[in-house]
Amino acid sequence: MYIPNSEINLPDNDTIVWKYMDLSKFLDMLLCRQLFMSRSDKFEDQYEGTFSEPTYEELKKLSENNQEFLNYHKHHRKNVVINSWHINEYESFAMWQIFTKNNEGLAIQSTIGRLQEALGPENRYNQYIGAVKYIDYKKEYVPLDNPFFPFLFKRKSFQYEREVRIISDLSDQNTYINEGVKTNVDIKKMIDKIYIHPKSENWYKNLVIQLMQQLGFDFEIEKSDLESDIFV
Template identity: 30%
Template sequence: MEKMTNGFTTELRRMEFENHGVCVACGYKFKKGDTANLGYDNSDAPLYVCDKCTRLLKEPTIKRYYSPRPYDVPTPQCKLWRYMDFTKYVSLLSSRGLYFTRTDCFEDTFEGAKGLRKNKEKWDAHYFDFFCSAIKNPPEGNKCELSEKEVEQLANKLLSDLESGGEAHKKRVFVSCWHESEHESEAMWRLYSSFLANAVAVRTTYKSLYSALGRDPSISIGRVRYIDLKKEYAGVNDAFWRKRKSFEHEREVRALIMDFECKDMGKVVPCNLDVLIEEVFVSPKAPDWLIGLVNDVNEKYGIKVKVSTSELSEVPFFKELLGAKIFRDRPLFLIEEFLLLEQ
C-alpha cells in the first residue's frame, strides 16, 4: 500500500460519516479499536475500508482507530417534529436556515454535564487511572521514561484540563433540537410553543434533515440517550448526547455542530427548506385564519408545502353507554343484536 497522502477531503469525511462502522467493500462491521482506512480507488471513487480491503486503495489518505458514535442514528424515514411560535417560523423562512442554540444558553443546567457533583470523585478516579495507564503504555515504537510521580502529575494535569475545558466547551457546541414521533405530541405543543394560538409545528424526517443541511459531515444528527445520573455518568465524548431520565419524554433527536469562532448565543446554519419541510401543522388552539396566514407567508418565501390543522383539534362524537336509558323497554333481540355488533 502506498504512503498516506493525508488529503482528508469533504468527500471522504462524508463517506466515513454515512458508512460509519461498516467497510464499504466487504461489509465488515468495525469493532472498537479496529483500524478504519480512507482513500480513493483506481477510479478515484472514495473508499472507507477495513484492513483486509486496503489493497483496493490506490491513494490511501488517512488511517484512524474506529470508535463507536456516542449516539444512535435514526432510520431514514423516522419522523421528526419542531414546535415553535409563528415568529420563529417566519424567521426560519426568511433566514433560509436552521437556528442552532449555543448549549450554555439552554435552561437545562445539566446540558453537557458529566454527572452529579456528589459523584465527581468517582468520575475523577476513573479517568485518573485511565490517563496513568495511557501514559505508561504509549503506542508501539514509543517508550515511557517518566517516573511514577511524574506520571501521576501528568495524569492530574490532564484531569484538570478536562474540568476547566468542560464549561468552555459549552460555548463551542451548538444544537438544533427535534422531537421523534410518528404522531403529534400534545405535550410538545405545551412545552415548546406554550400552547399558543399562533404556534406551528414543522414535520420532517431524519433523511430530509440530513439532506437539507447539505449532507454536511461536520453536523452530527442522532438520538439523545437518557441516563440515571445517580448510577452512571457521561463519558468525555458523550456529554452532549446524554440527558437526565426526567427529560425522557422529549425523545430528542439533535443536530449538533461545533464552532470555535462564533461568540453569539446561537447561529443560523444554511438549510434547503424545500427539502426540510415536509408538512406544517398549526396549533390546536389556532384560529381558522392562521392556516391562511401560514400559506401566505409560505408563498411569499417560495415554500410549497401542505399546511394542516392539528390532529388534536379534531371533534369527537359520543353515544350513550350500553345499559343506559336508550335500551330500557326495548325488545331483547335488539339488545342481543347490538352486543353481537360490538364484538
C-alpha cells in the first residue's frame, strides 16, 4: 500500500521502476521467492532514517521533559527495513555502474502497480510504498507526523537515485534483525522484463535464459542496448 500523505510525491501505478543486481542475488530471490529488505541503519549513508537539522532541533525541544521520545527515534532505525527501486522510464547507465560488477549483472523492470500486486495482502509484514523526497538537510524540515517520513527523505546529493521504497516497521515483531529480513513476494507478478548487462557476453545471456527455463520462469529477457552498434 502507499503511505497516505501529501508530503510524499507518489508515482502512479504505471510508473516504471528498476532493480539492478548481480546474478547470485537474483537467483537467491527466485529460489526463495522473497525480497531482501535491509535494516535501515545498515545503509552506506549515515543519515539514513535520521532527521534534518531543523527537525532535530524541534525534536530536542519536544523531548525536553520526555527523553524517551528522542530515544524512540534514535532506536527506531534498527526496526525499519527497506527494499529500494529506481524510478526511470529508461535504463540508467549510472545504476549499472553502481549496482553491478564484472559485466555480469542484470536489471529487473517492473512498475509500481506490479510491486503492489506482488507484495500482496498475505505477507506477514505490513509494507508501504513511498517515493523518496530529496531536500536540504540544513534548511528544510522532515515532517514528524508519520514514523516512516525519516526513511522517505534524503539529502539532495542523492537525487540521482530517483528512489522508491518498500518499507516495513518490524517494531512489533519482537525479533532481532541482523542485516535485514526476507519478505514473501510473487515473483511472476513483480517482474515485467529482465535486461542483461550491456557489456556482457552472449554466453551470459544464454546462461540466464537457461537458468530461467530450469526454474520454470518465462520472463522476457533482453540484452541492454546501451552498448548497441553506432550508426555513422
